[in-house]
Structure formats: C-alpha cells, structure tokens
Amino acid sequence: MNHQNSTSGLLERLQNGGSVVVAEGYVFEFERRGYLKAGAYVPEVVLDHPELVKQMHEEFVHAGSDVVLAFTYYGHREKLRLIGKEDQLAAMNKKALALAREVARATGTLFAGNICNSTIYNRDDKESQTKVAAMFKEQVEWSVEEGVDLIIAETFQEVGEALLALEVIRTYGKGVPAVVTLCPAAKSMTYDGVPFGEACRRLEEAGAAVVGLNCNRGPDTMIPLMREIRKACKGPIACLPAVYRTSDESLTMQSLRDPCTGKCAFPTDLPSHACSRSDIERYARACREIGVNYIGLCCGSCSHYLRIVAEIYGRTPGASKYSPDMSEHYMFGDKSKFSEYSTKGLIEYANGF
Ligand SMILES: [Zn+2]
Numbered sequence: 024m025n026h027q028n029s030t031s032g033l034l035e036r037l038q039n040g041g042s043v044v045v046a047e048g049y050v051f052e053f054e055r056r057g058y059l060k061a062g063a064y065v066p067e068v069v070l071d072h073p074e075l076v077k078q079m080h081e082e083f084v085h086a087g088s089d090v091v092l093a094f095t096y097y098g099h100r101e102k103l104r105l106i107g108k109e110d111q112l113a114a115m116n117k118k119a120l121a122l123a124r125e126v127a128r129a130t131g132t133l134f135a136g137n138i139c140n141s142t143i144y145n146r147d148d149k150e151s152q153t154k155v156a157a158m159f160k161e162q163v164e165w166s167v168e169e170g171v172d173l174i175i176a177e178t179f180q181e182v183g184e185a186l187l188a189l190e191v192i193r194t195y196g197k198g199v200p201a202v203v204t205l206c207p208a209a210k211s212m213t214y215d216g217v218p219f220g221e222a223c224r225r226l227e228e229a230g231a232a233v234v235g236l237n238c239n240r241g242p243d244t245m246i247p248l249m250r251e252i253r254k255a256c257k258g259p260i261a262c263l264p265a266v267y268r269t270s271d272e273s274l275t276m277q278s279l280r281d282p283c284t285g286k287c288a289f290p291t292d293l294p295s296h297a298c299s300r301s302d303i304e305r306y307a308r309a310c311r312e313i314g315v316n317y318i319g320l321c322c323g324s325c326s327h328y329l330r331i332v333a334e335i336y337g338r339t340p341g342a343s344k345y346s347p348d349m350s351e352h353y354m355f356g357d358k359s360k361f362s363e364y365s366t367k368g369l370i371e372y373a374n375g376f
Contacts, residue, residue, distance in 0.1 A: 033133055033173045033200050034232060036089065037259045037316050043133070044333045045090045045319030046083035047177075047237065047263055050097065051290070052325055053079070061290050065102050066094045069119045070111060076119070080126040086326035087333020087340035088319075090133045092175060093123035093166070100158045101143050116162060120169035127172075136166025136174040136199075138192075140206070144184040146215055152187060159191040167197050174199055178206040178238050180214040182222040189231055200232035202317065204261050206239050207248055209274040219248050220255030227256050235261030238321040239276060241269035241298065242306035249313050259316040264306070266323030267296045276322065293323060303328045307335035 036043050050066065053059035058068040058075060069076055080091045095116050103109045120136065127134035138159050145151040159176075166174055174192050179185035185203050192201040203226045205213060212218045217225070223234040234256060236245055245264040252260050265276045273279045279288040279296045288296060298306075303320070310318050318336060320328055330342045350357040354369045 033202075036133075037233070041316070042336050043089045043317045044087050044329070044336055044338060045092070045175075045261075045263065045317060046086065046088035046324065046326070046329050047092060047319055047321045048266070048324030049076075049079060049092070049094050051322040054290075063102060063106050064097050065106055065108075066096060066098050066115070066119065067106075067108075069094055069098065069115050069122070073118060073122055077122045077126060080123060081130075082326045083329060084126060084130045084132055085341040086329040087336075087338045087342065088132065088329060090135050090173075090175075090319075091123045091127040091130070092135045093119045093137050093169075093171070095119045095137045095162060096139050096177075099138070099141065099162060101141055112161075113165070116165045117169065120166060120171070124169055124171075133172045134170065135202075136163070136169075136171040138162045138174065138176045138188055140178045140180060140184060144181065144187070146181060146183045155184065156187055156191055159188050160195050163192055163195045167195070167199065171199055173202060173232070175202045175204075177202075177204045179204075180206050180208065182213045182217045182225060183215050185222075185226055186229055189226060189229055193230055201230070202233040202261060203231040204235050204237040204263065207236050207245065207275075208239060209278065211248060211251075218251070220251040223252045223260070224255045227258055233259045233261050233317045235263075235315070235317065237261065237263035237319075238265055240274060241265050241267040241276065241296075242302060242309075244269040244271070244274045246306070246309050246313070249310065249315060253313050253315075260314070261317035261319075262310050262315045263319040263321045265321050266298045266303070266328055267293055268298055268302065269296075297323060298328070300328065300331055303331045304335065307332045311335060 050064050053068050054061050098115050103112050124134045141155040144155050176188040189203050213222050226234040242264045249262050267276045277289045281288045281292045333340050349355050353361050353365050358366050
C-alpha cells in the first residue's frame, strides 16, 4: 500500500498541495446489508456486530481511505433517546471509537471522531442550543479520551449549528483539528440563509482546519457549490457527495423520484439513481481540477467507488490490484489475444443481431 505519509497528521498531509481521501457512507451501507434500520438510522451495529464495523473500516482502507471514521454518526443522545436506548450511549460511542482506532493504528491511517447534526437545533431557542452543545461535548470528550487524530463534524443544515459544533471541539477537543462540513439542500444557501461560500469562510475563520460540504446532493449538483467555496476559502476544502445522480430537476437525493413509479425514491428506492463508476471518475477529476484537498463519498458509497477516487488522487491502495482490466475479457478484450469468433461474433450475439 502507498502510505508514504503514514505517520503524519491531518494538517501535515494537507500541506504543500497534499490531499486526504475519506470514506463515508457507513449508515446507508449497513442498512443495505441488513444491520441498521432505515428511519432513525442509529448505528446499533457497533454493539450488535462490532466485527462487521471493523471489517468495513478495513475494506475502506483497502480501497484507499486515508481516514478511519469512528461510526458514531447518529450515535448521539437524541437519536438514542428516540429508540429508547439512551443507556447505551457511552458504550456505543466508546466501542465505535475503539474499533476505528484499532484499524487506523494498524494501517497508518488517521483516526477520526465524528459528530453530526443534532436534529434538535433551533436557532431561535437558546435552550435547544445549550442541549445541543452538551450533546456535542460528551461525544467530543469521548473522542479525545480515545485518542482521535481529528474530529469530523458533519451534515449541518445551518451554519449556526456548525459553528456551535466547532466551538465545542475547540473548547473540549484538546487541540485536535476539526473538519466541518455543511449539508446542502436545494437552495444555494444554508437553512439559516447564508450562501455556502460565505458559510464555509466563516467556519474557516472560526478555526476549522477543513471546511466544505457533504451528503444530500450528488456529485453533479455539489460540484458547482464547491467552485464557490474554493473562491471564498483560503485553506483546505472538503467535498463528499451522496452517490446518486442528482440533477437540475432534482438537486438532492431526497427529491429524486423513482423512474418507474414516480414515487419519492428516498431512501430505499434510491438505487435506481445510483451513480455509475464513470460518474465517480468524472467527479473526482472535477474535484482535482477545482482544488478540493479533502475528497470522499457519502451516502450510497461503497468501496468500489472509493477506489476510483483514491486512484484519481494518486493513490495505489490494496484494492488497485483488482481494478478492472477489460483487455483480458474474452469478448471485450484485446483483439490480439482473442479470436474474432469471440471479440466480434459473441459481442454481436450478446447485443442481439
Ligand atoms: Zn450522507
């Protein structure tokens, strides 16, 4: 594997035009595999089947992720209260952190803690903000106790909540760098009315090491916003779209409709809008051209997509050993290796005469 910077931290890796590749998308992938419930989306798999979480971390590193993200997304107090398992909060967080640390330390990758939108933040209600800050604080403190290299705070619809998360990380995070990403909806501004470029600049000025966007939009509708963010920010910027074919008609994955039934495709019918691997290649090249330094994929991702991103960003992860090579295919391959009987005749047969 190609880990020439394996002992350095997030900031060192991002210096001098460096980049960081980041696998996300654990929630949707565990739901798809039958170990997580769509709806509340709580990462119960951490306690129910920890070995599978460890395995997914390893698979993502094999595919080229430079970061192992502790699976505590929606593992916060409000979500656990919702499913009546608040008593498991500390155990779930500590176990998720221990699993991620184990894989990160074994592979020379970065070990990241994770906090996210609280779902109860209200910009007009101070009391809700106090409650949200306390939720962030306990998760940040567990992350620091377990020795994280960075904390990723993500999927905030409002810059106000993102700034609050950053403030908590800066107060209780013992100096670990923060990556803060906003979650774009259909408008080109946050839910509290700030254009994304400006919102990211505010986060950068407030001390986030990396700022940007993740989730909700697919690559094609996230890229235009990244161009604005690149212009507005001086430091490293992050892009982690959902892996669905959003468009000018349906800017977010929540607005996509099933092409056969016309019904809302989110969440369980989204596979009919899955990106192709070529879409992801185009996405990663666009990010490189814009100057996205922290690149990844969010909901709908799995390791074969991430490998493409890693390769376009110059990595040769373990999974590259098995990257497609159609020259060896008996029908579609190198014509000098295979007879015309296969490369012409059988293709015509497969296509239908
Ligand atoms: Zn997502």
